[in-house]
Amino acid sequence: MSSRRGERVSPEQVDxxxxxxxxxxxxxxxxxxxxxxxxxxxxxxxxxxPHLDRCTVMQHLRVLEAAGLVIAQRKGRERWNHLDPLPIKHIHDRWIGDYASAAVGMLATLKSDLERRTP
Amino acid sequence: MSSRRGERVSPEQVDxxxxxxxxxxxxxxxxxxxxxxxxxxxxxxxxxxPHLDRCTVMQHLRVLEAAGLVIAQRKGRERWNHLDPLPIKHIHDRWIGDYASAAVGMLATLKSDLERRTP
DNA sequence: TCGACATGTTATAAAGCTATAACATGTCGA
DNA sequence: TCGACATGTTATAGCTTTATAACATGTCGA
Known part of the structure; x- marks a missing residue:
């Protein structure tokens, strides 16, 4: 697996x-x-x-499916699309949670600074 | 504010x-x-x-700045780039947290199902 | 002050993404 | 079985993003 610039990246990074x-x-x-x-x-x-073409919706669904966010199964002539929230949880745990808590920490610091200044 | 397709969207959605x-x-x-x-x-x-051109880095910094994720200030002939994690916290709170906890709930259900089945 | 340095601006080619059209396949029920 | 229906496939125009080049501006220190 390699990026546009040719360097190697791990499968997890790709996901x-x-x-x-x-x-x-x-x-x-x-x-x-x-x-x-x-x-x-x-x-x-x-x-x-309704503002989107059917093909556009399908194309988006394919992107979501490739990312593992949607799981599709055929039932007769219909395709049922299920949400799988796990990949979102993964990026949350491995990436976003850190920043969110950094922001909370920043706010806490700011708050206690303000409280110290206005007793 | 309007999207590519012309419908109206709120400033928060744009952010x-x-x-x-x-x-x-x-x-x-x-x-x-x-x-x-x-x-x-x-x-x-x-x-x-080092694999990126200086202009490329600056262009990316501009995108991050427009999203409010980076705050830049000049000090003499240097530009200091600071991270602001707040926007990440916002999308976490308003969007990602829901899915992450849905995933946790899903796993919990699965786990208790399994436990019920294998006493 | 003047040259080296750090950054900023404008333009552009190439790759990627979005939305749509036109056509193809598979499935249900009268 | 056969026509309506739901979905799938391939191709394409237009827009956006990415990476770079070439040139411009502003600042520090010898």
Missing amino acids: EDRVFKALASSTRRQLLDALKNQARTTGDLCERF | EDRVFKALASSTRRQLLDALKNQARTTGDLCERF
């Missing part, structure tokens, strides 16, 4: 990158939101995004 | 989108990591990414 890239599109985040509480067929999703 | 898009590049995530523990000058960052 992580795919998830971040999948989340980078607001349309795809909306699709995930639509799948959050229940699985839906592709046709159902298309109805919920 | 959120900018943050997600900024995080979508592995190079930019590495830049953030380099700034995690200390602020650095642009020149310092360029030395740490």
Whole structure:
């Protein structure tokens, strides 16, 4: 596996990158939101995004599937799309959580500074 | 504010989108990591990414700055880049945390199912 | 002050992404 | 079985991002 510039990267990094890239599109985040509480067929999703072409929805679903965020299974002539939140949890645990708690720490420091200054 | 397709979106959505898009590049995530523990000058960052052109680094820094993830201040002829983790915390709180805890809930359910099955 | 240094600006080629069109396949039920 | 339906595939135009080049500006110190 190698990046555009040719250096080697680990499979985990590739997965992580795919998830971040999948989340980078607001349309795809909306699709995930639509799948959050229940699985839906592709046709159902298309109805919920009337401004998008059916092909566009499918293309986005393919990106989400490649990132492991959506799992699809065929039932007869329908395709049921299920959300899998695990990849999001992974990047949360390995990446985002650190920054979020750094921000909390920063705010805590700021708060105690302010309190010290205005007794 | 309007998207590529012309529908209206709120300024918060735009900010959120900018943050997600900024995080979508592995190079930019590495830049953030380099700034995690200390602020650095642009020149310092360029030395740490020797495979990238100086202009490329600056362009990435501009994207990070537009997303509010990096705050820059000039000191003489140097530019010091500081990390601001707050925008990451925001998308964490408003978006990612939900999915991460959904994943935890899913795992918990699975675990208790397994335990019930193998007493 | 003047040259080396750090950074900023503008332009551009190449690669990638988004949305759509046109056509193909597979499945259900009258 | 056969037509309507749901989905799949391939191709493509237009826009965006990435990486670089060439040139410009501002600042420090000998």
